[in-house]
Amino acid sequence: MEWSGRGVVLTTRKHGETDIILEVMTQNHGRHLGLVRGGRSKRHRPVLQPGNELALTWKARLSDHLGQFKIEPETLRAGDLMTSGVGLAGVQHLAFLLRLLPERHPYPRLFEALTVVLDHLDAADTAGALLIRFELELLSDLGMGLDLTACAATGSREELCYVSPRSARAVSREAGRPYHDKLLPLPSFLLEGERQAGSELTWADITQGFELTGFFLDRHVNDHDLRQGGTRALLLNALEKRYRADYPWNF
Incomplete structure (x- = not known):
């Protein structure tokens, strides 16, 4: 199994003496974890910081395995x-x-x-x-x-200023006035x-x-x-x- 794509670093955790398990949010594969060999090295540490965006290649023998990432830096935001x-x-x-x-x-x-x-x-x-x-x-x-998008009670799109805690829908000023204390701003x-x-x-x-x-x-x-x-x-x-x-x- 193999795929390549973009990913944003969320977290890392140590794995053995030199490796890390990397958690990323990817563009096409959602939140994904994988092993980075040598991830604790001086070369990799600045890149594997939360918020940085990477080019990733993930490989595993089976789709449900942890797998390994190969990484390349793309957008390094962590310093800022x-x-x-x-x-x-x-x-x-x-x-x-x-x-x-x-x-x-x-x-x-x-x-x-x-x-x-x-x-x-x-x-x-x-x-x-x-x-x-x-x-x-x-x-x-x-x-x-x-x-x-519209008032839950009247269908109006004007003066929407509340949200019903029960329906999670917007409510207009006029429709919500009698229930002001029970609605969310x-x-x-x-x-x-x-x-x-x-x-x-x-x-x-x-x-x-x-x-x-x-x-x-x-x-x-x-x-x-x-x-x-x-x-x-x-x-x-x-x-x-x-x-x-x-x-x-x-x-």
Whole structure:
């Protein structure tokens, strides 16, 4: 068995004295593990850092074996990511989220979303918005997608500002007014065409977005780390610090 393609490094772990087991998110083969011979060498270590994108060739005698990777560097982001609290926390949280998916199942849209997020972790408002959209895409691939296109009660596409916690569908301002306290806020930047060019997201927008995705992740994903905060809490703390530094007038 053999295939070649692109992959983003998620994690590595030691295997013996010189080798590593590499976990990557690939374009056409989903989340995939394989052995890298000599992965702990001085030549390989800088390449096998989380967030870096590699050209991969995987080989195994049988399809269900661990197999071995041959690697070549393509896009080396790790150096920049390690200089930023948002970068470090972001790549850790993305790896955690992707581990919720079954191995070796292709998620091409999620792979492309991953590379976009990793390329924009240097700006707090852009990073926050993209990470929220990534979580929405993940929920969709897990079979728990939100429908934010029209009001669940009236079918209207105007003034959508809530999400029903029961149906995971958008609700308009008028239809949701009597149930305001029981509905989840829907930040307008998640609606098509709602964000004005050049406008900045407030920290309230970002926190509402993470509260929305967090509610449905918490409901459907039975994971202790997610429920106790874990990588998500570290990411939110890093984003808030960066946001306060870059956009103090939004607090």
